[in-house]
Amino acid sequence: MNYPSSKLPQVGTTIFTRMSQLAAEQGAINLSQGFPDFDGPALLKERVCHYLLNGHNQYAPMTGVPALRQAIASKIKSLYSYSANADSEITVTSGATEAIFAAIAALVGPGDEVIVFDPAYDCYEPAISLNGGITHHLPLLPPHFVIDWDRLKDALHRKTRMVIVNNPHNPTGAVFSRADLDTLAELLRGSDTLLLGDEVYEHIVFDGQPHLSLLCHPELAQRSVVVSSFGKTYHTTGWKVGYVVAPALLSAEVRKVHQYLTFSTSTPFQLGLADFLEAEPDHYLQLPNFYQAKRDEFCQLLAGSRFRLTPTRGTYFQLLDYSAISDRVDVEMAEWLTREVGVAAIPISVFYSQPPADLRWLRFCFAKGSETLQKAAERLCKI
Ligand SMILES: Cc1ncc(COP(=O)(O)O)c(C=O)c1O
The missing domain is CATH 3.90.1150.10 (Aspartate Aminotransferase, domain 1)
Structure with missing residues (x-):
């Protein structure tokens, strides 16, 4: 054959x-x-073991355990002043990788263009291609690896379904300034282009700078799907627990894919993370x-x-x-x-x-x- x-x-x-x-x-x-x-952290491992040893080993709810979604909502409210509805706007996924794939599969269709900035993390383009989308690569400008706003302006058009931004940026370590968010908002104003924010390093920003999530910017937040990863935050990359935050209508579409991709994410890890987020926000x-x-x-x-x-x-x-x-x-x-x-x-x-x-x-x-x-x-x- x-x-x-x-x-x-x-x-x-x-x-x-x-x-x-x-x-x-x-x-x-x-x-x-x-x-x-x-x-x-020891307490986090202890909480995961506690749930594992005490019978919390069956499927979690498809969207994530409520306590973890609630803990994520509180975190992003205090850090980014963004009020997400834990029931309809936050979904727990099996790592950021799953979240990124689900978001692209749900929101990018055949012939849609997606702009990515090179150097780009490697999981974006395969997801775009598998869903019939076309990846448009734009270079970041060395030595500081900033977005070339003129080129982005020229590249954006009716078929641009999505722009993927990775902030803080792997591999260059570049981070967004407030002016970057404002320029992005200006360029996208009036269009139907979505943003996928890969923010897995949200808590690893140096020299006293804040992390400027897409969620900090109300105008951008309404067109954004923002992804993060507990693996990076809690030194537990092997656990593969991440999440995605997006307005309810976008979350509903992402969840349709997540439901058939993995259905749900490991229960004891989610429960342990929920306890730890509450116990040790520091x-x-x-x-x-x-x-x-x-x-x-x-x-x-x-x-x-x-x-x-x-x-x-x-x-x-x-x-x-x-x-x-x-x-x-x-x-x-x-x-x-x-x-x-x-x-x-x-x-x-x-x-x-x-x-x-x-x-x-x-x-x-x-x-x-x-x-x-x-x-x-x-x-x-x-x-
Ligand atoms: C920029 C970026 N996005 C996404 C991921 C994937 O995160 P996870 O391990 O939670 O799937 C990584 C992991 O290295 C990464 O560096």
Whole structure:
């Protein structure tokens, strides 16, 4: 028989899996894939175990357990002054990845255009393509990786169903200013274009800046589907619990997809997260300081190296410019670094549909203990 041709012919194993595998094979320090090497808060784990051991092991409600939706509503009210109805506007999902897929599948149809900004996180385009949409890539402008507003203005038209914005931005650490939100609102005013806000690093913003969620801006919020992830906030990426906030009519559509994609998300984790959000709101409030100390430590340790850097403004990723060390292309450089130096990183060309020829940056994850950061930096300083 003939098997059907691939619906995603361009897609292979992701660079994150490949680099983590290579790091393991080579015994290299893995600063490639974005996950912490430390555990989540003790009370959170205790609450999850409590529910797991006490009979809360059957399907959760499709939209998420009410206590967790309510806790999310309180959090976004206090942080972003946005009043979401926990029953009709908040949906718990199996990670942000599921939320992003469900939002795109629900809201993007054949022939619809979706604008993404390169370098772009890798799960957007496959979801757009599978649903018949067309991805329109616009480059962010280095060195600060800001949106080129003139190009966005030119690219927007009747068929632009959605613009995807990732703030704080993986892999560059760029964060939105209030002026960015206002300009976005101005450009979209009067159109039916939706926004998908990927805000999984919402609590990892540095140097005293606030996180400016799309939800902070009433005009943008009414056309926005905003996604976040407890995996990033509570050092529990393996749990895959995320959520999506959107006006009721948009949420209703996202839920129709979520209902048949996963139906619901693991019950004891949701109940444990609900308890923890209520018991320790200070945990996410202290996250900027916690990660800023790691960023500063990593950057200081590299001060004597030949890498160039501008301290990242958000996320737990630091870009390092290696142009003073080598003119290898970044994929080769990342492989060389893993094999010969023993430190794995991510080449940022993989986040581009058409990478600029002169990209000489690698992305390093600093969500690691001091000992790991010191060992990695020691090796990087020897090059
Ligand atoms: C920008 C961005 N969006 C979404 C995700 C996926 O989040 P989750 O693990 O909750 O599915 C990640 C994970 O690395 C990410 O970096």
